[in-house]
Amino acid sequence: MLKLTLPTIELFDEKTETFSTSPGVTLQLEHSLISMSKWESKFCKAFLTKGEKTRQETIEYVKAMTLTQNVSDEVYLGLTQETLDIIFKYIESPQTATYLYKDKNASPSRETITSELIYYWMIALQVPFECQKWHLNRLLTLIDVCNRKNQPSNKKMSKADIRARNRALNEQRRSELNSKG
Numbered sequence: 001m002l003k004l005t006l007p008t009i010e011l012f013d014e015k016t017e018t019f020s021t022s023p024g025v026t027l028q029l030e031h032s033l034i035s036m037s038k039w040e041s042k043f044c045k046a047f048l049t050k051g052e053k054t055r056q057e058t059i060e061y062v063k064a065m066t067l068t069q070n071v072s073d074e075v076y077l078g079l080t081q082e083t084l085d086i087i088f089k090y091i092e093s094p095q096t097a098t099y100l101y102k103d104k105n106a107s108p109s110r111e112t113i114t115s116e117l118i119y120y121w122m123i124a125l126q127v128p129f130e131c132q133k134w135h136l137n138r139l140l141t142l143i144d145v146c147n148r149k150n151q152p153s154n155k156k157m158s159k160a161d162i163r164a165r166n167r168a169l170n171e172q173r174r175s176e177l178n179s180k181g
Contacts, residue, residue, distance in 0.1 A: 002031075004027045004029065004086065006026070006078070008024040011074060011078060025068070025075055027075070028068045029065040030065055031091045032132060032134060033118055033139055034133060036136060039060060059077075062079065093137065094141065095135035100141065127143060
C-alpha cells in the first residue's frame with residue numbers, strides 16, 4: 001500500500017473564474033486487481049497495455065486505487081507530476097523477492113491481459129480470491145510461479161532412461177503383434 005500526504009492546494013475554476021481550496025489529505029492507494037477491474041469497467045479497454053494513458057485515464061486509475069473514503073474530486077485535480085511519478089514508481093514496483101528468469105527463446109504472448117483473464121488464471125490455479133487485493137505485480141508473480149510449478153518437467157532423459165523406455169516400448173509392441181498373430 002502506498003500512503004501519500006497531499007498538502008492543501010488552491011485551485012482556479014476557469015468556467016466560473018473562482019478560486020477554491022482543496023484540503024490536505026492522506027491517500028491510501030493500492031495497485032491491485034480490484035483497482036484494475038474498476039478502471040477497465042469504466043473505460044471498457046484493457047489497462048495493461050503499452051500505450052500511454054491520458055491524464056483523465058491516469059487520474060481515474062488513481063481514484064480506482066484509492067482506499068481512503070470520501071475523497072473530493074478536487075484532490076485528484078491537484079495531483080502534480082511529482083506525485084504522479086511517485087505513484088507510477090509504486091505501480092512498477094515488483095513488491096516481491098521472487099525473481100523469475102525469462103526464456104529468451106520464448107515468443108511473447110499476443111494475448112490481451114484483462115482483469116477477467118487474471119481472474120480466470122486465479123480460478124484455474126486455485127489462487128484464493130483474497131489475493132485480488134494484493135499489489136498487482138505480486139499477484140502476477142504468484143500466478144507465474146503457480147503456472148511454472150504446474151508445468152511438466154522439461155529435464156532431458158539420461159541415455160539409460162531412454163534405453164529403458166525404448167526397451168519397454170519394444171516389448172509392448174512385440175506382445176501386441178504376438179497377440180494379433
